[in-house]
């Protein structure tokens with residue numbers, strides 16, 4: 001692979017990875033505000049009206065923006081029992097199919113989420129709470145997250161086809 | 177017929193190594209297209225799955241475990257427990273099981289417990305001349321308590337899918353968790369006296385050391401107790417308990433202990449984020465798939481079939497156990513819940529099985545899956561922590577599989593082990 | 603043959619709301635000699651209550667039952683039914699929610715702009731209050747209690763009497779009461795019985811201070827595909843069914859009251875006490891008006907005429 005191509009590949013991947021890493025801090029922030037809610041309820045007898053919904057919105061942003069990073073790190077949970085047993089040639093083919101399916105599925109979800117965001121904004125759809133958060137704010141991260149997920153998968157597919165070689169041989173196993 | 181084709185298609189996707197969440201979503205999308213249902217429902221389902229206050233507990237519990245892991249808190253706890261029971265034959269094995277039980281009360285995942293206790297206990301036991309297989313098996317199995325004793329991420333996900341209260345599910349896990357600890361301890365003692373443990377334990381500390389060590393472990397115990405008692409007494413919901421545990425952990429690690437480096441902290445945060453996203457992708461995918469098969473009425477068809485062909489609750493449980501044992505060889509625990517549960521749920525009512533009891537049964541089956549080859553995460557973790565062969569861990573864990581199956585039998589014949597605590601709740 | 607229409611609710615298969623929409627579907631099926639068929643997805647098995655109106659609009663389902671308190675996020679004017687004591691008698695309701703009345707006409711027009719059409723409204727009756735162990739008669743009894751609410755105007759009512767609102771979903775209500783996370787809750791009469799809340803609370807305070815309605819929403823896309831005569835059948839059957847629903851919910855509430863009277867203590871407010879509640883919660887109406895958009899203001903003006 002020529003060096004100038006490597007550079008843009010690296011830029012895209014590190015951007016996606018950085019977006020994911022920054023997003024993960026949202027979870028820490030959520031944990032702290034939920035604890036604050038407990039304290040506020042018990043020590044000051046004044047439950048908040050914003051913590052629950054803000055937390056859910058934060059969770060939506062964090063989670064969808066982390067999806068592509070999961071794949072970049074080969075952390076997506078998959079069953080490798082049979083794909084591990086086949087030869088290298090077949091592994092490349094299976095991985096190519098996998099990336100193609102991921103790219104396709106992500107493109108579909110990203111597009112539908114974008115449409116839903118626009119619809120929600122047009123109709124004025126909002127949550128039924130004190131905050132009345134517009135629904136497009138919930139759909140936007142879905143659209144962005146799956147778009148980046150699509151970009152990452154498409155990139156992997158292109159590199160796989162161009163080189164005929166798998167870039168990362170080890171899957172990072174992940175289970176609770 | 178349609179339902180058979182659908183399930184076959186899903187399994188082909190899964191076993192081709194396509195990520196579980198994507199395999200589920202894609203199968204779901206194809207099913208929706210076949211039924212002429214607008215795909216807008218897919219993005220709606222993805223949002224609905226993640227926009228969930230109950231599941232919020234997942235990242236927060238993971239974050240807590242990760243920070244404790246990086247801070248090396250496990251050694252304090254293990255040392256303290258060992259000062260108390262280390263003197264008798266097999267004492268370190270006993271300490272290992274008890275430590276796993278205590279850490280299980282803070283951590284929602286069993287892998288975290290395996291990694292935490294494993295790093296401390298394995299060197300200690302092998303140094304003293306314990307049988308290697310016994311050591312590995314005890315760690316792999318003891319760590320599975322992490323998902324039975326609350327908090328538990330599989331129980332959170334189970335309650336979200338089965339629409340049961342997470343707090344009740346958590347309380348239901350306490351009894352069987354203690355029961356399993358007792359069974360494990362009995363096995364450890366018997367096995368130790370049969371020669372797996374050295375005849376004389378070296379115990380370098382007197383009782384003064386005992387108090388000092390206990391004091392060092394006290395904060396960890398306080399965090400664990402606050403989380404469980406808080407849920408039990410109704411002071412807070414499971415999600416809030418996760419947050420309170422997290423903040424207490426931050427205060428403890430940074431205020432009382434030396435803290436962790438920023439790089440470690442960053443790693444803990446990012447790691448928790450990646451694991452959460454990974455899980456939620458599967459949950460969302462399973463929901464897309466679940467809604468799609470709902471349109472084809474497959475869960476109803478299958479439970480109809482079960483209702484006609486399987487007559488007693490006993491036969492039903494036997495069949496389900498066989499299926500879960502088999503799936504558990506290859507599948508991850510969360511995926512087992514998400515793929516199998518929606519199909520089985522309508523049948524529970526037919527046989528009068530309490531969904532809370534069934535959740536605990538399910539988690540016991542997941543625990544077994546965690547230590548059965550070829551795909552068993554705890555086997556992998558212990559193998560890499562101990563730098564031993566997979567075979568050694570596998571054989572060591574085998575007796576524990578039998579013990580857990582016995583526990584399944586026990587809760588079947590004595591459901592009170594599960595139901596007593598949630599029912600006694602005030 | 604026509605394709606079957608997908609019908610979704612977020613409540614169980616034997617719930618009042620599911621039964622109403624099944625009855626409607628049966629009537630349409632009969633009228634069309636089975637040309638139109640329906641598939642039912644209850645208990646939120648296909649769509650959750652939060653996404654019901656959206657699912658109807660985007661065509662995931664053809665018919666869905668949505669509640670006013672959730673739709674109020676998109677159409678805040680619907681919160682008018684949560685303004686305390688604005689709709690506390692059958693007479694006021696008949697002049698506000700039946701087809702052809704001004705408030706109904708304004709709100710229908712707005713709902714129809716969201717991509718789904720309100721075929722008919724399904725009355726759900728008055729919202730009342732339950733408490734675990736606190737006997738409440740006057741607003742002063744409410745100080746520092748934590749009360750389960752849903753929606754913003756409902757929360758303002760709770761705040762107005764010096765209590766703290768805790769937003770809890772319908773399904774988490776039982777546990778919140780059992781564990782003492784809340785001291786009481788605002789909820790519909792049917793829920794007290796169906797969700798077995800009488801097991802975890804001692805008192806019903808029959809404030810009956812607000813009204814809750816649901817909507818049978820039909821997808822605009824599905825309607826457009828239908829021939830005119832079929833659309834007419836849907837409209838006629840909807841109108842026909844709606845005429846009996848208000849009577850039915852009042853009868854049902856009366857029956858629920860009788861059942862609950864054996865299990866809990868029902869506290870009815872005296873006229874003097876109601877005056878106190880009205881005075882203390884008056885700021886809620888003001889806030890609804892001041893913070894409302896133009897639509898909310900015009901609905902409020904109409905509602906004021908009924909008082």
Ligand code: NA
Pocket residue numbers: 279280281282283284285321322323324325326327328
């Ligand atoms: Na646990």
Ligand code: NA
Pocket residue numbers: 504505506507544545546547548549550551552553
């Ligand atoms: Na396994």
